[in-house]
Amino acid sequence: MTYCVSRWSVGRMLSRLPSLACSFYSTFSSASGTSLSKSSQKCCVLRTAKDGGEEEMKCTSSPTAPLFDFSEYLLSGCEWEQAPPLPDFIGPLCIRNTHDIRGRGLFALEDVRAGSTLLVSNPFALTYNDSNSMRLYQEIISMIKQSRKALYQLASLAGYRDDLVVPPMDTFDPNVSVCDQMIQCIPELDQQRIVNVMNTNCFGGEVRLSDSQPAVQLNGLWLLPSFANHSCTPNANRLFVGKALLMIASRDISMNEEVTISYTNCLLPVRMREEQLDSLGCGFFCECQRCVEERSLEESLFDVTEPFESLHGEAVTELFSLVGKRINSSPTLPACIHLSKLFHALCKKLESLYTITSLQKKWTLASYSYAFLVKCFADYLSSGQKPSFCIHNRVLKLIEYMRCTMPGTMCTLSFIMMLVESAKQQRVDIKLTQTLHRVAMDECIRVYGNQKTDVLHRLMEEALHSIPYL
Known part of the structure; x- marks a missing residue:
């Protein structure tokens, strides 16, 4: 649920219906993946009735994630x-x-390590350029x-x-077919309830099917991911x-531990996050520790906050x-410059607030x-050559704080890689350069x-050419 991006930005920004107004990353957010070893998969078949016959849907269900290789993609x-087909996969999760x-x-x-695949879900239903969601319905x-x-x-x-x-997780396990107990538990699904389910669980946004085609609006429903709640300090x-x-x-x-995602851009102040939740029609007011603090x-x-x-x-x-x-002279960027000064003022103000916690x-x-x-x-975009950033303690601390708050973002990865290039240019202490590179690698995995x-090395290099959504 955030805004638009370059081709390398990470796909996490999906809005909830009925607003359907949020950017969707045609790359894929936050980004992600791993390599697919078919021999290591346990493939299963879910048979569903279709036109009097049966349709096979092959999926994977295993406590250990197979390696999904979509590096070419x-x-x-x-x-x-160009996306390769991926089988459904349910990792070590429960509802x-x-x-x-x-x-x-x-x-x-x-216990799950950062970078692990928790689940892979193909859409239950999906439509393009469906502004009123009628075709999705x-x-x-x-x-x-x-x-059934x-x-x-x-x-x-x-x-x-x-x-x-x-x-029960059997509901979404492709190895488990429908049973009488399931059928007895099905409530009556009238039109209003189906619309409510769509409004609560569907995602929508903009995607470019290929570079040669105009962007289209996508609406879709993915089942198991719909159970993931929002957090302003997410872990997935x-x-x-x-x-x-x-x-x-x-x-x-x-x-x-609960597995949470962010419905908003969590690298924004609390009031702006509240506005995003409201505009997406989420229907709740976040009361997490971070928001309260x-x-x-x-x-x-x-x-x-106001400026x-x-x-x-x-x-x-x-x-x-x-x-x-291509800009030969330094452009006039009053808002960017003003915000930069504002950040330094914020740092001083926080230092003067003695009651503030770490x-x-x-x-x-x-x-x-x-x-x-x-x-x-802006400096990076407007310079004819890679700019040199002053690498000091405050900059390194900011990286730490961003990763502590919302790890695994293209914004942080791009910034770290700019610092890596700057460190090489300035020929700073080799240990600092190596440390920055290791941090960049870790963020790339996330x-x-x-x-x-x-x-990962190639993706890190590509991050230098990607200006993430803001």
Whole structure:
């Protein structure tokens, strides 16, 4: 759920229906993946009735993720139509009730390392350029008429103001066919409930099928990923390889920990995150620890928050005005320059707030990181050669804070790689250069998953040519 991007930006920005107004990454966010060894897969078949016959859907269900190799797709620019087919996969996950009022969520059944594939989900239903979602609705109706299991799966998803029960994972396991117990549990699905399920669980956004075609609007429903709740400090990313939606662990996840994703751009201040949640029609007010902590600082940071919010859009416009242009002289970028000064003022202000905790400081600086980064990215775009950034302790701390708040973002990866190039140019301490390179490699894994080392190196190099969404 964030905004638009270059071809290498990571695909995580999907909006909830009915708004359907959010950018979709035609690459695939947050990015992601790994390599596919067919011999290591346990392939299973789910048979569904279709036109009086049966349709086979091959999938994978295993406690250990197979290696999904789509390195060619990543390195070729991630054109939607070139995506390799991926089988469905369910990792060490289960559905449980959360400890609070958020309802149901996905939880890890074992410890998971950052970069691991948690699940791969192909769409239950998908349409293009379907502005009022009517064709998507008709496709869903067609699916549940053809398959009793599809009917049960749809009925298990959340609709507004529902009494929700926790469905067994067998509901989404392709190895388990429909049974009488499932059929007895299916509630009546009238038109309003189906619309509610769509509004609550569908994703939509813009995707370019190929470089030669104009962008199209995509609406879709992916089943198991719909159970992932929002967090402003998420531990997983949504990634896309063509139509397949992957969830990749962007942090180490402990057994029994809830697996969360972000519905917003979490590298923005709390008030802007609230506005994004509202515009997406999410229907909730985030009360996570980070949001509570940041709201407690709103009055103290009012003189920073107000100008940041008013200048942010102007700075993005200035930044994208430089894309694809060769500029011999330094452009006038008043909003970017003003935001850069604002970030330094914020750092001083936080140092004067003696009651602020270390965690509050990290989250706050990450929330306003674009105030620093837009000027860096603008300098990079407007220079004839790679610019040299001054690598000092504050810059290194900012990287730490961004990764602490929301790991696995193209924004952070691009910035780290700029610093790597700058360190090489300035011939700074070789240990610092090596450290930055290791951090970049680790962030690349959190963005793209456990790729082969040579693929990760090429993706890191490509990150230098990608200005992420802001």
